[in-house]
Amino acid sequence: MTEPPPRRIRYREIADDLRARIEEGDLRGRRLLPSESELSTRYEASRVTVRKALDGLRAEGLVDSRQGFGWFVATEPIRQHLGRLGTIEEQLEADGRASERRILDFAFVAAPARVAEVLGVDQVLRVDRVNLADGEPFARVTVWCPEELGASLSRAQVAEHTFLELLPVPLGGAVQTIEAQAASAADAALLEIPVGSPVLVCERITSDVGGHPVLVAEHVFPGHRSAFTVDLPHPARASMAPSGLRLVDGAGRR
Numbered sequence: 001m002t003e004p005p006p007r008r009i010r011y012r013e014i015a016d017d018l019r020a021r022i023e024e025g026d027l028r029g030r031r032l033l034p035s036e037s038e039l040s041t042r043y044e045a046s047r048v049t050v051r052k053a054l055d056g057l058r059a060e061g062l063v064d065s066r067q068g069f070g071w072f073v074a075t076e077p078i079r080q081h082l083g084r085l086g087t088i089e090e091q092l093e094a095d096g097r098a099s100e101r102r103i104l105d106f107a108f109v110a111a112p113a114r115v116a117e118v119l120g121v122d123q124v125l126r127v128d129r130v131n132l133a134d135g136e137p138f139a140r141v142t143v144w145c146p147e148e149l150g151a152s153l154s155r156a157q158v159a160e161h162t163f164l165e166l167l168p169v170p171l172g173g174a175v176q177t178i179e180a181q182a183a184s185a186a187d188a189a190l191l192e193i194p195v196g197s198p199v200l201v202c203e204r205i206t207s208d209v210g211g212h213p214v215l216v217a218e219h220v221f222p223g224h225r226s227a228f229t230v231d232l233p234h235p236a237r238a239s240m241a242p243s244g245l246r247l248v249d250g251a252g253r254r
Contacts (some may be wrong), residue, residue, distance in 0.1 A: 014043050014053035022062055022073055031136075032193065033063065033071040066224045068182075068197040089131075089162065097133045101141075104128040104190075106155040108147055115144045115216050118205055125150030127158050130190050137191050140220040149214060163215055164206070171214070174206040178228065187220050198223035 018033075034042065039050045054071055057063045064074040092099040105128040111121055124144040131139040149167055157166055164171060181201045188195040199220050206215035 010043075010045055011049045011052040011056070014039070014045060014050060015056045017043075018053065018057060019060075019062060022057075031073050032069065033073070035070055064224075066198070069194060069222075069224050072224060092133055098135070100132040100135070101159060102130045102132065103155055103159045104130060106158065108150070111144065118213050118216050119144065119146055120213075121146045121148075123147040125153065127163075129158075136225075138221065138225045140187050140190050141217060143215060143217045145215050163217075167214060169208045169214060172207045172209040172211060174204050176205075177203045180223070183220075183222070191220070191222050193222045193224075200226055200228075 033039070033054075036047050036050050036054070039045075039054075040047045043050065054063060054065075058065070058074075061074060063071055065071045089099045089101075105126070107126055108123060109126050111119065111124040115124060116122060124147055127143045129141050129143075130137050131141055143163055145163060145167065149169065152168070153166055179201055181199055182196045183191065183193055183199045185195050187193075187199065188197065191199075193199075200223055202217075202219040202221070204215075204217040204219065205213050206217070207213050
């Protein structure tokens, strides 16, 4: 008597196919997966079945999901420390990741109102770039510096070196302000994320040793790829706030 063929368990078949695509590299690097609706059409299965497959892969640590992003291949986020003045590239190298910067625009322009207010100048060098980690975009960065300080710089130089290395003045410290926003269409295209998905926007004002601002930078990070860390002091100290960290409300008031 012929035995019946083994029963097909559809969600496991879908999970096996997605797992193979991830392990073969097709979906590596925190790439966003197709939506549940798209996967349902591709596999000719219900969304309930697709969700069960994805939940199984999440239990294995292969995929994850975030509100506003959908499903993506899980890897360690880009971690950045807020307790010291440093560069993204330095922190990537410390984590054993390959860093790359792609210059989108290099131009001397009239300073936007906010930049003019901070730097006290009317003309600035503006550099737009995308930062990549292991070939994947994880930050859109715009940097402004006074025209006088940027006059001797070239596009090739800012592609290879950081402003912290290039500016002809000794640097002191920096103030960073981080807030959550929704990704614009332009940033979503550059960072390969959905329009309106959560991003972390970091404004960084760097000053010289005399305390005069010489750089304004805006970093936009996808929320699901980024993590910021702060070292807290020992609880025996009078204050639990780390040195230099200030809390502000939504209106920017301390």
